[in-house]
Amino acid sequence: MATQQSTSANPKVNYKYRRNKARQEMRTQVTSFALMIFLTLIAFIMVMAGFDKYFVLPVLLVLAAVQVVLQLYNFMHMSHKGHEGVALFLYTGVFIAFITILTFLTIVWW
Amino acid sequence: MSTVAQKKGFLSVLWDYLTTVDHKKIAILYLISGGFFFLVGGIEAMIIRVQLAVPDNSFVSAGLYNELLTMHGTTMIFLAAMPLLFGFMNAVVPLQIGARDVAFPFLNSLGFWLFFFGGIFLNLSWFLGGAPDAGWTSYASLSLASEGHGIDFYVLGLQISGAGTLIAGINFLVTIINMRAPGMTYMRMPLFTWSSFVASALILFAFPPLTVGLFLMLFDRMFGAGFFDVSMGGNTIIWEHLFWIFGHPEVYILILPAFGIFSEIFATFSRKRLFGYAAMVFATVLIGFLGFMVWAHHMFTVGLGPTANAIFAVATMAIAVPTGVKIFNWMLTMWGGSIKFTTPMLYAVAFIPSFVAGGVTGVMLAAAAADYQYHDTYFVVAHFHYVIIGGVVLGLLAGTHFYWPKMFGTMLNETLGKITFWLFLIGFHGTFFIQHFLGLMGMPRRIWKFLPGQGLELPNLISTIGAFFMAVAVIVLLINIVITSVKNERVGNDPWGDGRTLEWAISSPPPFYNFKQLPLVRGLDPYWIEKMEGNTKMTPAEPIGDIHMPNNSFIPFVMSLGLFIAAFGAMYQVDWRASDGESFVWALPVLVIGMLITLGSMAVRSLKDDHGYHIHKEDLMEDEEGGRD
Structure with a gap:
């Protein structure tokens, strides 16, 4: 399984290719990190603004689910083969x- | 590690089995302890049937009867059927996928010892103030009212053995995903491996609800919590849901490996490829999946409301479809085959009508409206004994005869095997067929005695006579085992002559490292393919090289023993607190000591590196026989 990952440590794989892959991966990670902070901010603001709880609760759950998916796919490598x-x-x-x-x-x- | 056969003393054999991490020896341990609990559960069943043989009998007291029926169910499901299936899974699955062992040999051993000590703990309740008496389902409203420690034994014992089962299930998942030999794709896996895989997945998802339920019960009973206590704002129905979210997949955990054993037997003795292999795999997965969506059919009369009842009724009936697919595939496997009626094949053929009968009553019970009539009568008892004995136990007996030569290197006697089969089959139908009618006549289940003059005498007597036939059949099987072991006539790789899968390509029993060279799998039924091309053995997929083997370990035994000791402390600290520290002062220290043993052995395991050892290439080359140790 380890060999199937795109950021292969295999020295035979072209250096440029690996570098490019690693850069792309880094970019998605930074993007999703920023997105996750943004989503967290929305969650906090929503609660502090004192919206109706029947509005806040479902939206919070949806935001949480999105965060879990981002976490799994972009940080825990589920996007890899x-x-x-x-x-x-x-x-x-x-x-x-x-x-x-x-x-x-x-x-x-x- | 010497590969020269040595004569060993009893103690060294015992030590070898206490510390073994070899899947083949763990299989034997599962077989022996599962077989022991099967006999215990069988004796309990015989006492139940004797009590019900004549009306108004007083062979056992009402309280003892409740304990007997509870322990019969609990023992047969958790301590007999499941471990016996694990025995076959251990013995066969690594061989079928061409692996040298399971993925985690240490955990394999730990899983066994946890199950073993959990089972012993549960059964010690007989000698320590009374067994659990709230039925194997242990519904909260009954079990919270149960006095003494019976239910505590149930909760703690099942918690320990359940942990073992969960470990074993995860181990098989990892093994089947990661350890398949070169060329063994998912769609080339033998059906027993497939069904073990799906059953292990069911264990993974079904046992956590049981663990949660048992913990809640433990807190309710031992620490005064009120999860199930209505007077404290709890809800007794929650236990029923948690139990059946586990309990329904549990019956599929039992039946799927049995289906797998039968699939192997049908293909082997019809000397034909299994008909509709892909459909069989799909049906197995689908049964596993649907198994999680039907649990509330055990609770139709609870008052879930017509919508919920209708949803669960339809989902339940849907399971008949993949099961029907399997039944037809087995029949079409036999169709046009050159059938040999060996003992395992007899069981397999008898399984089809027996199991279909149980399936049909299952669909009857699934009709929620009609279930109000059947619920808690002997009709239900007849139904689940038809699926569990007609499916699982026939599968286990068939597997015992079929895989005995692979596990022990000697064949069970066929004549005695056939005698066992006929006695058991007649006894089984004699006992349970008539119980359908007892149920329809209105005899409730779990009753201690019935009155004369209500038309229940004759059917109950017939049922008891049938039970004696089954008991005699089991005794004949035991005699067969003893005779076979004493004679000990060794057999070759493929004693049935028609083996199709990889386990028949190596010696019986296999050498402790299984495959000297991992085999190359070129299709479904790899050994059969090689035989048809005139090869006597598998094409190797690798050159002979050093084999890495795990070291034996005593730690799993100690780890499980610690929990076993701690469970006594956990149970009797209730009495200690109830007596204001007057009596049972030892309870808390015992709990602490037990946990320290377990945690200490976990620490030892974590801190001490155990790299195993290598069997060297040179020793392997010398070892033409296959190195039985």
């Missing part, structure tokens, strides 16, 4: 957790 199996298991787990929570919200704690 060779992570399809991991992604499958992750989404299955998310799905099962989701229907569990959905059930509890609809028929246990109604």
Whole structure:
């Protein structure tokens, strides 16, 4: 799996190519870092501005989900090849957790 | 490591098994301890059937009856069926994918010992003031009211053995994803490996809800929390949901590997490629997936409301579709095949109608409106025994005969095997078929005695007689095992003569490093492909080289023992606090000591590097026999 990553440490791969790849990767990381700070700011401002809680709560959840996705794909390398199996298991787990929570919200704690 | 066969004393063999990290030896450990718990659970079942043989019987008391039925269910599911399946998964899966061991041999051993000590802890309840008595589902409203320590034994014992199961499941996932031999793509994996893979994924997702549920129960019972206590603002239904979110996938964890064993047997003894391999794989995955969306069908009468009931009813019926796909594929595998009716094949053929009967009653039960009539009657008892015995236990018995030569290097006697089969099959249908009608006549499940003159006498008597047939069948199997082991006639690589997958390409039992050279897999049923091309063995995928092997370790045993000791402390500290520190003063120290043993051994494992050892190329070349140690 390690060999499939784009930022390969393999010295045989062209130096320029690797440098270019690393630079691109760095750029996405910096971009998503900035984006994440921005999203966090929005979240804080929204709460401090005292909007209606039925507006704030769902938006907060959506922002949180976006942050998790950014984290997984841009910082934890799920955007790289060779992570399809991991992604499958992750989404299955998310799905099962989701229907569990959905059930509890609809028929246990109604 | 000497590769010369040596005669070893009993103690050195014992030490070898206590410290082993070899998947083949762990398989034997699972088989022995799972078999032991199977006998324990079987004896409990026999006592239940004797009590119900005649009306108004008083063979056992009402309280003891509750303990028996609880421990029968719990033991059979957690301590017999699952470990036995893990035994076969350990014995076969690494060989089938052409690996030298599982991904984490140390964890494999740890998983076994956790299960073992959890099981022993649970069963010690018999001698320490009474076993759990709230049913294997341990519904909170019953178990919170249960006096004594029975439920505490259930909670702590299952927590420990559940951790072992989770570890084992993750280990198999990693093994199957990462350790396949060159050429062994996902769509070339034998179906037993596929079903073990899906079952392991189900373990990964299903056991955490159980762990959470058990923890909440533990806090409710031991520390006065109120998660399930309505009078404290809790909700007793939450336990039912958590338990069944685990419990329904659990039954698929049991049945899928059994399906896998049968798939291997059908293909082997029909001497044909498995019909519809891709459809079989898809159906297996789909069953696993749907298995998470149906749990509330166990709770139709709780009052979830018609919408929820309808959704879960439809989802449940949907599972019949992939299961039907599998049934037809097995039949079409036999169609036109040159069938050999060996003992495993007899089990496989008998499995189809037995399991279909259980499946049909399953769809009947899935109709939520009708379920109000069936719920908590013997109809349900008949249904789940048809799927679990007709599916899982027949699969385990078939697997025992089928893989015995691969595990122990000697064949079980076929005649005795067939006697076992017929006695068991007759006994099984005799016991449980009639229970459908008992249920429809209105006999509730989990009752201690029934009254005469209600038409329940004869069916119950027939059911008990059937149970005795099954008991005799198991005794014949044990005799068979003893005779076979004493005779010990060694067999070659492929004792059935028609092996298709990689495990039959190496000696029986395989050398401790499995494959001297990893095999090159050129398609589905790789060994069969080589045989059809006139080769006697697999084409190697690598030159002979040093093999890296893990060292044996005693740490898993100690780690599990620590939790076992700590569990006693955790349980009796309740009495210590209840008595204001008067009695049970030892409870808290025992808890601390137990945890220290576990944490200490974890520290030792983490701090001390264990790099394993190498079998050198030269020793491998000399070792033509295959180096049995």
